[in-house]
Structures are given as structure tokens and as C-alpha cells.
Amino acid sequence: LQTQLIQAQKMESVGRLAGGVAHDFNNMLGIILGRLEFAMEKVHKNDSVYVDLKEIETAAKRSADITNQLLAFARKQPVSPRQLGLNDTVKNMLNLLRRLIGEDIDLIWKPGGSLWPLKMDPSQIDQILANLCVNARDAITGVGSLTIETGKQSFDEKFCSEHPGFIPGDFVRLTISDTGCGMDKNTLDNIFEPFFTTKGVGRGTGLGLSTVYGIVKQNKGFIHVHSEPGQGTSFNIYLPRFKGQNKTNMTMTGEKAASGG
Numbered sequence: 475l476q477t478q479l480i481q482a483q484k485m486e487s488v489g490r491l492a493g494g495v496a497h498d499f500n501n502m503l504g505i506i507l508g509r510l511e512f513a514m515e516k517v518h519k520n521d522s523v524y525v526d527l528k529e530i531e532t533a534a535k536r537s538a539d540i541t542n543q544l545l546a547f548a549r550k551q552p553v554s555p556r557q558l559g560l561n562d563t564v565k566n567m568l569n570l571l572r573r574l575i576g577e578d579i580d581l582i583w584k585p586g587g588s589l590w591p592l593k594m595d596p597s598q599i600d601q602i603l604a605n606l607c608v609n610a611r612d613a614i615t616g617v618g619s620l621t622i623e624t625g626k627q628s629f630d631e632k633f634c635s636e637h638p639g640f641i642p643g644d645f646v647r648l649t650i651s652d653t654g655c656g657m658d659k660n661t662l663d664n665i666f667e668p669f670f671t672t673k674g675v676g677r678g679t680g681l682g683l684s685t686v687y688g689i690v691k692q693n694k695g696f697i698h699v700h701s702e703p704g705q706g707t708s709f710n711i712y713l714p715r716f717k718g719q720n721k722t723n724m725t726m727t728g729e730k731a732a733s734g735g
């Protein structure tokens with residue numbers, strides 16, 4: 475709990491700082507890109523200066539992508555939680571995810587039966603899926619497979635006291651596993667740190683998993699990761715069962731419901 479609190483505080487302050495910098499930086503990039511457009515209109519396409527300007531444009535656009543990612547991370551986007559079924563939400567994303575991971579990687583979908591409902595913003599599930607699938611794709615060289623599985627699980631106090639990180643209660647599980655390179659201990663210890671990346675400059679921002687972590691925490695869930703170098707990785711996301719529906723049903727069967735109110 476202590477480390478989770480520290481992690482949350484760190485994300486909060488890093489997020490605020492990064493958000494401030496990204497905001498100012500984005501304004502500057504706006505000026506750069508605007509002026510660049512003027513300049514490019516003035517030189518002929520065959521001019522060598524045009525090639526230089528084109529490269530500046532590509533770099534500036536890439537910078538804008540990064541600052542936008544930072545802004546999205548820092549800005550707690552307004553969420554509209556609603557009751558939803560995890561299987562339907564995942565199913566709606568499958569086509570997009572297939573395109574995201576490319577043709578060399580098999581996407582296997584294993585929906586679990588009679589899941590409990592969740593209460594969260596469906597776009598947060600989309601974000602979790604997109605981030606985890608991109609990471610799985612990047613971990614696989616050549617052919618491989620990515621499995622998305624759902625299920626439900628309950629944990630009691632005894633189990634949780636023996637398994638650090640687990641929270642007692644009823645949870646819906648979303649598992650994303652890949653046959654990729656896996657992670658060593660040092661990587662595994664740092665994956666949720668904002669800006670931690672092993673992907674190299676210009677490829678990773680190190681914000682994907684801290685974003686996922688933030689979403690799961692916000693929804694009172696938790697994450698469990700299994701990974702071995704050379705053996706692949708599996709991310710288990712546990713999201714709490716939404717029980718509000720039952721309460722509503724109970725009041726609906728009362729007198730008010732009977733009188734049509």
C-alpha cells in the first residue's frame with residue numbers, strides 16, 4: 475500500500491509538471507509549424523532548402539504527438555462512468571486492435587462466461603487495451619500471438635494477506651498475454667514508472683503503462699503481471715464488480731415501482 479501511495483503521488487506530481495511543460499511546448503510548436511508552412515510556400519519543391527524544411531516539419535509533428543500524449547497523461551480527462559459488460563466493450567475494439575498489431579501476430583479472443591457488470595468509462599477500457607496491445611506487439615519479433623481473455627474471480631482476506639497487491643472482493647479480470655520477449659526483473663520493477671521505457675528515443679514515451687496504472691487505480695482495481703525473459707508476458711487487470719444494479723432492482727420491486735414511480 476505504501477509503495478502504491480508513493481507511486482500515485484509521483485504520478486500526480488510528474489503529471490502536473492509534464493502537463494505544464496507540454497502545454498507551453500505545444501504553443502511553441504504551433505508557431506513553428508505555422509511559420510514552416512509559410513516558408514515552404516515560398517521555396518520551390520526541388521530546392522534543397524525544401525527538403526530541410528520538410529524534415530523539420532516531420533520532427534515538429536512527431537514532437538507535437540509526444541506533447542499531446544503528455545497532455546493526455548497529465549490532464550485527468552473527464553470520465554463518464556456507466557454500467558457496462560467487459561466482453562462487449564472488448565469485442566467492439568477487436569477490429570481496431572487487429573489493425574494495431576499487424577498481420578504477423580495472431581489475436582486470440584477468449585471471452586469468459588457470465589461476467590459481472592462493471593461501472594466505468596468504456597473509453598478507459600479502450601485505452602487499457604490499446605496500450606497493452608501496442609506493448610505486446612512491440613515485444614514480439616516476427617510471428618507470435620496475443621491473447622485477450624476475460625474472467626471473474628473473488629479474493630478473500632486470507633488470500634490477499636498471503637498475496638501482496640491483491641485486494642479482497644469480487645473482480646472481473648482482463649488478461650492480455652503475449653508470446654514476446656518477456657521482461658527481466660529490473661524492467662518488471664520499473665514498468666509503471668512514468669517515462670520508464672526500454673524502447674529508445676523516438677520510439678517509446680514510457681507513459682503507456684503508467685496511464686494504464688492510473689486508470690485501474692482510479693477505478694479501484696489492481697494489476698498483476700507475470701513475465702519471464704524469453705517466455706512472454708501476461709498482464710492481469712482486475713476491475714471491481716459493480717453491485718449498484720442489484721440495489722436499484724430492490725427498490726424497483728418496492729411500492730414506488732409498483733405504483734409506476
Ligand code: ADP
Pocket residue numbers: 605609610613652654655656657661665670671672673677678679680681682683684707
Ligand atoms: P513505452 O511503451 O513507451 O516504452 P510503457 O509504459 O507502455 O512505455 O512500457 C514501459 C516498458 O515496459 C517498455 O519500454 C518495455 O520495456 C516494458 N514492457 C511493457 N509491456 C511489455 C510486454 N508486453 N513485453 C515486454 N516488455 C514490456
